[in-house]
Amino acid sequence: MRNRSQFSEWIDARTGLVSRVSGLSGETVQGGAGLRHVFGSALAGAFLIQLITGLLLMTSYVPSSSHAWGSVWFIEREMMLGWVIRGLHHFGSSAVVILLALHLVQTIVMASYRAPREFNWWLGLIMMFAVLGLALTGYLLPWDQKGYWATRVATNIAGTTPVIGPLAQQVLVGGIEYGNQTLTRLYGLHVGLLPLVIILCLLGHWALARRHGLNGKERPQRTDSYWPAQAFYNLAAIGLVLAILLGVVLYEGGAGLEAPADPTGTDYPARPEWYFLALYQLLNEFESDTEIIGTMVIPGTIVTILFFLPILDRLFPKRLVHFGACALIFGVLGGAGYLMSKALLADWNDAAFILARQEADEQRDRADQLAEANGLPPDGASYLMARDPLSRGMDLLEANCLSCHAYGGKVRVQLQVAQPTAEQLASADPTRFAELGQSLSDPVLRSLAFALPEDFMAEEVRRDENDVTQTKVILKGKNAGGERVEAELVEGRSHVIVQTEAVQSASDLEAFGTRDWIRGLLEDPTSPKYFGLVPQCGGMAEWKAGSQLSSEQLDQVADFFAEYVIPYREGVSAASWELQFEDPENQHPGYEHFLNECANCHFWGLGGADGTGVDAPNLYGWGSPTWTRRMIEEPGARDLYGYLADHEQMPGFAGQLTQEDLDVLIRLLKGDFLPVRDSEDGSTTQPAAAGIVVDAQQQPD
Amino acid sequence: MNRRQWFQFGAAAIGALIGLVLAVPGVAYLLSPLLKRRTDDSDFRTLTRLGDLVEGQPRSFSIIEEQRDAWVSYPATPVGTVWLVRQPEDAPEPVIALSAECPHLACKIKVSGDGKGFLCPCHASFFELDGSRVNRISPRGMDTLEVEPIDPNDPNAEIRVKFHRFRTGTEEKIPLA
Ligand code: FES
Numbered sequence: 001m002r003n004r005s006q007f008s009e010w011i012d013a014r015t016g017l018v019s020r021v022s023g024l025s026g027e028t029v030q031g032g033a034g035l036r037h038v039f040g041s042a043l044a045g046a047f048l049i050q051l052i053t054g055l056l057l058m059t060s061y062v063p064s065s066s067h068a069w070g071s072v073w074f075i076e077r078e079m080m081l082g083w084v085i086r087g088l089h090h091f092g093s094s095a096v097v098i099l100l101a102l103h104l105v106q107t108i109v110m111a112s113y114r115a116p117r118e119f120n121w122w123l124g125l126i127m128m129f130a131v132l133g134l135a136l137t138g139y140l141l142p143w144d145q146k147g148y149w150a151t152r153v154a155t156n157i158a159g160t161t162p163v164i165g166p167l168a169q170q171v172l173v174g175g176i177e178y179g180n181q182t183l184t185r186l187y188g189l190h191v192g193l194l195p196l197v198i199i200l201c202l203l204g205h206w207a208l209a210r211r212h213g214l215n216g217k218e219r220p221q222r223t224d225s226y227w228p229a230q231a232f233y234n235l236a237a238i239g240l241v242l243a244i245l246l247g248v249v250l251y252e253g254g255a256g257l258e259a260p261a262d263p264t265g266t267d268y269p270a271r272p273e274w275y276f277l278a279l280y281q282l283l284n285e286f287e288s289d290t291e292i293i294g295t296m297v298i299p300g301t302i303v304t305i306l307f308f309l310p311i312l313d314r315l316f317p318k319r320l321v322h323f324g325a326c327a328l329i330f331g332v333l334g335g336a337g338y339l340m341s342k343a344l345l346a347d348w349n350d351a352a353f354i355l356a357r358q359e360a361d362e363q364r365d366r367a368d369q370l371a372e373a374n375g376l377p378p379d380g381a382s383y384l385m386a387r388d389p390l391s392r393g394m395d396l397l398e399a400n401c402l403s404c405h406a407y408g409g410k411v412r413v414q415l416q417v418a419q420p421t422a423e424q425l426a427s428a429d430p431t432r433f434a435e436l437g438q439s440l441s442d443p444v445l446r447s448l449a450f451a452l453p454e455d456f457m458a459e460e461v462r463r464d465e466n467d468v469t470q471t472k473v474i475l476k477g478k479n480a481g482g483e484r485v486e487a488e489l490v491e492g493r494s495h496v497i498v499q500t501e502a503v504q505s506a507s508d509l510e511a512f513g514t515r516d517w518i519r520g521l522l523e524d525p526t527s528p529k530y531f532g533l534v535p536q537c538g539g540m541a542e543w544k545a546g547s548q549l550s551s552e553q554l555d556q557v558a559d560f561f562a563e564y565v566i567p568y569r570e571g572v573s574a575a576s577w578e579l580q581f582e583d584p585e586n587q588h589p590g591y592e593h594f595l596n597e598c599a600n601c602h603f604w605g606l607g608g609a610d611g612t613g614v615d616a617p618n619l620y621g622w623g624s625p626t627w628t629r630r631m632i633e634e635p636g637a638r639d640l641y642g643y644l645a646d647h648e649q650m651p652g653f654a655g656q657l658t659q660e661d662l663d664v665l666i667r668l669l670k671g672d673f674l675p676v677r678d679s680e681d682g683s684t685t686q687p688a689a690a691g692i693v694v695d696a697q698q699q700p701d
Numbered sequence: 702m703n704r705r706q707w708f709q710f711g712a713a714a715i716g717a718l719i720g721l722v723l724a725v726p727g728v729a730y731l732l733s734p735l736l737k738r739r740t741d742d743s744d745f746r747t748l749t750r751l752g753d754l755v756e757g758q759p760r761s762f763s764i765i766e767e768q769r770d771a772w773v774s775y776p777a778t779p780v781g782t783v784w785l786v787r788q789p790e791d792a793p794e795p796v797i798a799l800s801a802e803c804p805h806l807a808c809k810i811k812v813s814g815d816g817k818g819f820l821c822p823c824h825a826s827f828f829e830l831d832g833s834r835v836n837r838i839s840p841r842g843m844d845t846l847e848v849e850p851i852d853p854n855d856p857n858a859e860i861r862v863k864f865h866r867f868r869t870g871t872e873e874k875i876p877l878a
Contacts, residue, residue, distance in 0.1 A: 005765050012785075024715055045719075049723065052727065053723075053727075056727050056730055056731065059731065067772075067773070070773060071772060073814075074771050074772040074773055078733070078771075078772070079730055079733040080729040080730055080732065080733040080735070081725075081726040081729045081730050082730055084726040085726055085730050088726075200775050227709075227712075227714045228708035228709040229704075229705075229708045231712045232708040232709075232711045232712040232715070233707075233710075234712070235712050235715040235719065236715055239715045239717075239718060239719050242719055242722055242723075243722075246722060247859075249738060300777065371772065374774055375769050375772055375773055375774030376772050376773050376774065377774065378771075378774070378775050378776075406804035408808060581719075636774070
């Protein structure tokens with residue numbers, strides 16, 4: 001260039017850089033500048049965006065199985081615009097994949113794989129694999145449910161490769177278990193090796209593209225220089241990509257983060273990122289013995305053909321190969337589109353998936369809420385949920401207790417999804433529920449007949465037409481065990497959701513171990529909340545029938561429990577504990593009433609139902625974690641409900657629950673947990689809700 | 702404007718816009734530690750009773766606090782040390798509290814060998830029992846901390862101190878947010 005500044009002259013004299021750049025930018029674009037040539041640059045631009053946002057994320061991310069989730073959560077929720085950076089990086093991967101596909105299609109359609117551009121074609125293919133590798137490895141890094149389970153699936157697919165598969169999988173995963181080594185290895189690939197491969201190939205790809213010139217044979221008469229015309233188009237394309245990305249990020253509110261990875265969890269509905277969905281569906285298309293066709297043979301063949309394309313071009317008639325290549329690429333894209341929509345449609349129709357997804361959403365919001373209120377425990381994100389009474393505790397309660405007990409009026413509800421096949425529907429008996437007084441269509445009757453057990457007795461049926469988009473049919477009744485059963489289906493779909501409610505046969509455990517519970521019991525022991533459903537525990541009802549205690553006096557008894565009994569201290573014997581009430585200074589009216597009314601049956605400390613004629617549990621320390629733990633582990637102990645040995649109902653759980661599980665269960669009973677935040681949508685937390693939440697967390701563990 | 706100039710201008714404008722869209726969130730992201738609000742939750746906390754302190758014999762106490770390190774909450778652990786120095790009868794305050802964090806480069810200050818003052822072992826800063834400098838290694842004297850006023854005649858009075866950190870290496874005592 002003519003009018004260079006002195007400074008650029010100085011630089012140029014020493015490096016040649018300025019001349020080189022202006023030489024490059026002055027190069028001509030055959031066929032004139034235009035949008036036809038932007039795909040490669042847009043792809044490179046998108047890759048650059050990934051590089052920048054990726055480096056930024058690296059400054060805050062920790063590749064460790066205990067802290068990866070926390071660090072990503074911190075980026076999302078606490079760092080300024082961290083969600084934008086991560087969102088750009090997340091959706092940027094989709095942009096890269098889309099642009100890659102466009103670039104690939106264009107290259108094939110324009111037959112740019114032909115000599116002398118073979119090496120460029122091969123470099124491009126290598127980069128394509130590196131890009132897919134980046135997408136795959138990046139998915140795991142947040143170590144949330146989504147990434148964890150998807151990566152398990154992906155690495156297991158790698159494991160099905162003949163001969164080297166299992167070894168390759170073990171090397172990739174860093175052992176047999178998924179954990180720290182998996183993360184660090186995949187992280188190394190994601191931020192080190194794969195980007196390096198891409199950058200090196202990109203330099204070569206670019207240099208070769210310059211060497212051969214852009215493929216512009218159709219308008220040979222026009223030429224432009226690279227700068228500024230083509231540069232403008234390229235930048236415009238990159239700008240457009242970035243604008244769309246930003247729009248998606250803002251619209252979606254960032255990339256989102258699922259609950260921390262839970263290897264013990266069972267029904268997380270793992271799905272890969274959309275661009276792998278076709279591969280995922282391809283896998284589902286085959287039975288397990290032919291699965292390898294879907295995982296290896298088909299993708300492998302396509303890739304091999306692509307690699308040998310420039311060579312095939314030499315061996316066979318050029319037009320034929322070109323036609324074949326075009327047919328292949330459009331066939332692959334069409335097939336991928338078909339498989340993808342099939343996978344999406346299957347999920348949309350799959351009630352089990354929808355339910356699992358709902359649960360996953362709840363867990364995600366809960367994890368976010370817990371992290372926001374208290375931060376993460378030092379031992380890692382997996383303990384976030386494991387120490388939350390509402391998450392882990394509720395799971396335990398449902399699994400172990402709610403088939404007899406209730407919690408807050410709720411018993412165990414089992415959800416099952418019946419998804420009949422066409423033959424099963426055909427063989428179902430449509431007359432079974434025909435007499436319900438509602439005109440139900442034949443398919444609905446057949447679905448219901450298929451879904452509900454033989455012993456189901458229908459009671460009422462309802463058609464809910466309030467929703468304009470769908471009509472629900474709800475059929476209620478009981479099964480032979482007396483359990484309430486409710487079947488629900490949407491007209492036009494065949495699957496039925498069957499809900500079976502256990503029959504409550506024991507007390508309601510909500511607030512067990514608190515003053516409220518004992519006060520409620522003293523008020524009305526025959527309520528189903530207490531011993532109404534347990535006839536063998538009728539002693540309290542007998543007492544109530546004969547008791548003269550006023551409501552105030554009952555309050556005093558409850559107060560006495562709250563003040564003296566529940567705050568049990570380990571290692572203090574009942575006798576020495578009781579000594580404090582001998583002191584005339586320390587007379588509690590509740591204690592008096594207890595002695596007069598309750599002590600006829602209940603003891604403190606030693607004693608209980610061992611031949612002394614006492615048939616009531618020992619109440620020393622009632623409601624304390626220690627007492628409740630014993631009650632859970634050994635309800636048939638002599639000082640507890642041993643006197644009921646003959647019709648003992650509650651099994652002991654000794655040895656079946658870990659200490660942590662017991663703790664979290666007892667905290668759940670006592671109501672010692674962070675209440676679920678009000679806002680329906682967890683992704684947009686109102687600060688007000690968060691404030692309430694923080695206050696509620698003041699209780700000690 | 703001819704075609705070439707138009708392209709030149711357009712390319713520069715779009716390039717600048719792209720740079721901006723990436724740079725703004727990027728810079729904000731990197732600067733988050735500066736911009737993050739931190740609630741001042743430091744409060745007076747009880748360390749000991751007046752009667753347990755002897756004039757001329759400084760005693761050190763740990764400040765125990767729950768700590769939040771980015772996303773991790775650690776259970777209560779010692780986060781700092783405070784020296785309490787009982788003052789003579791006629792002094793305006795019965796007790797002064799000095800942070801054990803050296804204002805020079807944040808090493809931990811101990812009582813000097815003779816017990817008549819304080820010493821920072823890192824670069825040999827000496828301080829008087831009231832925290833003032835003996836030599837000029839540290840840019841300022843030891844940082845005093847706020848002590849809740851008490852009745853100087855009640856040996857059972859609780860000594861309550863508000864713990865705080867200050868920037869090191871400055872002459873002025875600048876609290877860290
Ligand atoms: S840090 Fe205390 S003297 Fe340098």
